Amino acid sequence: MSTRDxxxxxxxxxxxxxxxxxxxxxxxxRRAGVxxxxxxxxxxxxEAFGLAVIENYAAYFARKLDRWLxxxxxxxxxxxxxxxxxxxxGMARHDFRRGCLVGNLGQEAGGLSETARGRLDAIFGDxxxxxxxxxxxxxxxxxxxxxxxxxELAAFFWIAWEGAILRAKLVxxxxxxxxxxxxxxxxxxxx
Amino acid sequence: MSTRDxxxxxxxxxxxxxxxxxxxxxxxxRRAGVxxxxxxxxxxxxEAFGLAVIENYAAYFARKLDRWLxxxxxxxxxxxxxxxxxxxxGMARHDFRRGCLVGNLGQEAGGLSETARGRLDAIFGDxxxxxxxxxxxxxxxxxxxxxxxxxELAAFFWIAWEGAILRAKLVxxxxxxxxxxxxxxxxxxxx
Numbered sequence: 001m002s003t004r005d006x007x008x009x010x011x012x013x014x015x016x017x018x019x020x021x022x023x024x025x026x027x028x029x030r031r032a033g034v035x036x037x038x039x040x041x042x043x044x045x046x047e048a049f050g051l052a053v054i055e056n057y058a059a060y061f062a063r064k065l066d067r068w069l070x071x072x073x074x075x076x077x078x079x080x081x082x083x084x085x086x087x088x089x090g091m092a093r094h095d096f097r098r099g100c101l102v103g104n105l106g107q108e109a110g111g112l113s114e115t116a117r118g119r120l121d122a123i124f125g126d127x128x129x130x131x132x133x134x135x136x137x138x139x140x141x142x143x144x145x146x147x148x149x150x151x152e153l154a155a156f157f158w159i160a161w162e163g164a165i166l167r168a169k170l171v172x173x174x175x176x177x178x179x180x181x182x183x184x185x186x187x188x189x190x191x
Numbered sequence: 192m193s194t195r196d197x198x199x200x201x202x203x204x205x206x207x208x209x210x211x212x213x214x215x216x217x218x219x220x221r222r223a224g225v226x227x228x229x230x231x232x233x234x235x236x237x238e239a240f241g242l243a244v245i246e247n248y249a250a251y252f253a254r255k256l257d258r259w260l261x262x263x264x265x266x267x268x269x270x271x272x273x274x275x276x277x278x279x280x281g282m283a284r285h286d287f288r289r290g291c292l293v294g295n296l297g298q299e300a301g302g303l304s305e306t307a308r309g310r311l312d313a314i315f316g317d318x319x320x321x322x323x324x325x326x327x328x329x330x331x332x333x334x335x336x337x338x339x340x341x342x343e344l345a346a347f348f349w350i351a352w353e354g355a356i357l358r359a360k361l362v363x364x365x366x367x368x369x370x371x372x373x374x375x376x377x378x379x380x381x382x
Contacts, residue, residue, distance in 0.1 A: 021213040097301050106361040107298040110288050156374040163354025170297040183347040187378035
């Protein structure tokens with residue numbers, strides 16, 4: 001793994017756990033075992049580093065969503081459920097201490113640059129588009145009522161999901177994620 | 192206003208905007224115009240101060256919920272809607288930069304003490320109880336289907352609401368709050 005990749009991996013872990021504002025560059029360097037001079041060879045500033053971590057996470061997460069939501073072996077709503085189950089297992093592996101990088105940084109919006117806020121918003125928009133497409137497929141197959149507004153439901157999905165992750169971190173357990181999934185899927189307008 | 196009250200008021204404003212971990216005591220003291228020695232006269236530590244701010248916010252918020260949800264001049268679901276509208280106006284007054292103190296601190300759960308995490312969780316539990324009671328009243332009046340699980344819906348309400356506040360701060364606008372309210376109230380199981 002290149003030094004740049006190591007820095008981004010360690011940055012992703014630390015920012016997912018502690019956010020951007022209270023994470024210094026020094027702890028990232030210690031974790032990565034990289035000297036400070038080397039950091040500034042790759043990144044002009046902490047801000048530039050944060051943006052690179054965001055882009056890397058967005059690319060990773062888009063692949064993850066494609067894997068689950070594009071799994072045509074399952075019916076569309078089951079794919080979305082499978083994504084939720086997988087994310088739940090991912091949180092459990094880290095003892096419910098790590099959440100969603102994009103949600104974490106979004107929470108710190110007040111202290112972030114316009115560039116960073118704009119990127120986070122665009123990433124949520126991308127995720128919404130992917131979930132909306134999955135819901136429209138469910139609608140076309142008659143799993144969802146024709147009256148369902150798929151884009152609105154997709155936006156609601158991410159809003160509530162980020163809230164559920166926040167609560168799962170607070171209680172260090174899966175109950176909020178399970179409750180979210182129970183209520184969300186039951187509330188979808190069935191045909 | 193007493194020095195202690197001034198410190199708590201300034202702390203509430205700053206913690207609601209920036210969270211606990213990245214807010215130092217010094218900026219709170221500067222904002223409050225209080226010397227450092229005086230701070231330690233009232234609070235043993237930053238942790239003790241944070242807990243006092245949490246308690247003060249919880250008491251303020253419980254009164255706010257009582258005011259809206261106890262307004263028997265309106266039907267129960269309309270009361271919950273009125274609370275949402277009021278909170279939206281509150282966020283607009285601060286340009287969507289301040290969110291919910293309990294949600295903000297919950298997001299930082301990884302860096303908080305067990306005591307603080309336990310209190311935040313208990314406060315959410317209290318809010319859930321109040322909303323569940325309002326939903327049960329709606330159920331008793333036939334505004335909500337008998338099959339509705341009021342406690343579960345109340346828990347979902349707070350999970351999704353905190354997610355909506357997070358997004359409203361990110362986009363600096365009311366759209367996520369409006370979307371939350373549209374979908375949540377439409378999805379309630381009507382009789």
